[in-house]
Amino acid sequence: MSAPIPPETESAALELRDLHKSFGGKAAVSGLNLRVRPGELYALLGPNGAGKTTTIRIVAGLTKPDSGEAFIYGHSVQHAAQAAKQVLAYLPDDPLLYGKLSAPEYLEFVAGLWGMDAAQAAPEAERLLKWLNLWDHRQERVEGFSRGMKQKLAMAGALIHRPRLLLLDEPLTGLDAAASRQVKDALRQYVDDGGAVVLTTHILEVAERMAERIGIIAGGTLIAEGTPEELLARTGTATLEDAFLSLTGLDAPQAEVVAGL
Numbered sequence: 001m002s003a004p005i006p007p008e009t010e011s012a013a014l015e016l017r018d019l020h021k022s023f024g025g026k027a028a029v030s031g032l033n034l035r036v037r038p039g040e041l042y043a044l045l046g047p048n049g050a051g052k053t054t055t056i057r058i059v060a061g062l063t064k065p066d067s068g069e070a071f072i073y074g075h076s077v078q079h080a081a082q083a084a085k086q087v088l089a090y091l092p093d094d095p096l097l098y099g100k101l102s103a104p105e106y107l108e109f110v111a112g113l114w115g116m117d118a119a120q121a122a123p124e125a126e127r128l129l130k131w132l133n134l135w136d137h138r139q140e141r142v143e144g145f146s147r148g149m150k151q152k153l154a155m156a157g158a159l160i161h162r163p164r165l166l167l168l169d170e171p172l173t174g175l176d177a178a179a180s181r182q183v184k185d186a187l188r189q190y191v192d193d194g195g196a197v198v199l200t201t202h203i204l205e206v207a208e209r210m211a212e213r214i215g216i217i218a219g220g221t222l223i224a225e226g227t228p229e230e231l232l233a234r235t236g237t238a239t240l241e242d243a244f245l246s247l248t249g250l251d252a253p254q255a256e257v258v259a260g261l
């Protein structure tokens with residue numbers, strides 16, 4: 001039971017316009033365009049080295065593109081970074097937590113970074129911890145948490161300032177079935193409340209079950225985009241795995257490694 005995300009007038013939660021980024025002369029992102037709507041969960045799929053993390057890092061303002069622009073609810077990440085970051089949360093695949101703190105202390109700390117005072121942060125922290133089933137562990141130090149509990153706490157930290165776009169890099173890696181289900185349920189609730197999620201994943205089943213739309217990226221460009229059903233129809237395949245293989249042109253053994261199957 002999360003509080004509704006405040007409504008926004010801008011039509012796109014995220015818009016990427018002709019993004020380019022090279023490292024040492026080698027293109028990691030090459031002419032990438034995409035739009036994600038509020039209330040949409042968008043999964044970025046692609047082989048290793050396709051440019052997914054670089055894209056997410058550009059949106060999070062951690063990597064500067066060589067050219068092109070990213071807009072979050074109309075705010076340019078490159079030219080209005082403060083406004084863009086205010087409505088954004090980025091959860092990397094190895095989030096930094098402070099082991100000596102309890103979960104409420106950690107959330108109070110993160111809230112402070114966003115300029116929220118303790119009186120504002122405490123009820124929000126309690127709501128998030130209850131929502132993610134961490135409230136019963138509120139007196140424990142984070143260093144004793146399991147990986148799944150840490151991942152959920154990191155997600156609570158990402159949500160404490162009520163962002164409207166959530167960027168997640170491989171959010172389900174290493175989680176057991178129960179923790180994975182809770183994180184998926186939390187993400188579904190978040191988009192149902194009007195937030196937008198962009199996540200990268202190697203788990204095709206996650207993309208197929210959860211995403212409104214999937215973007216397949218290879219060589220730094222979007223080679224296909226659509227609902228899971230549209231991707232199947234476009235490739236004439238029965239499974240997303242087959243669609244992924246067909247669209248990326250990978251042979252089956254290689255693609256199984258890529259897709260983490």
Ligand SMILES: Nc1ncnc2c1ncn2[C@@H]1O[C@H](COP(=O)(O)OP(=O)(O)OP(=O)(O)O)[C@@H](O)[C@H]1O
Pocket residue numbers: 023024027028046047048049050051052053054055
């Ligand atoms: N900081 C960096 N310095 C040099 N090259 C980089 C850097 N970051 C990414 N690259 C290169 O850019 C390309 C895209 O990498 P990126 O991490 O964005 O891909 P990815 O799709 O997230 O891959 P994976 O699925 O393996 O995480 C790769 O060739 C990678 O080696």
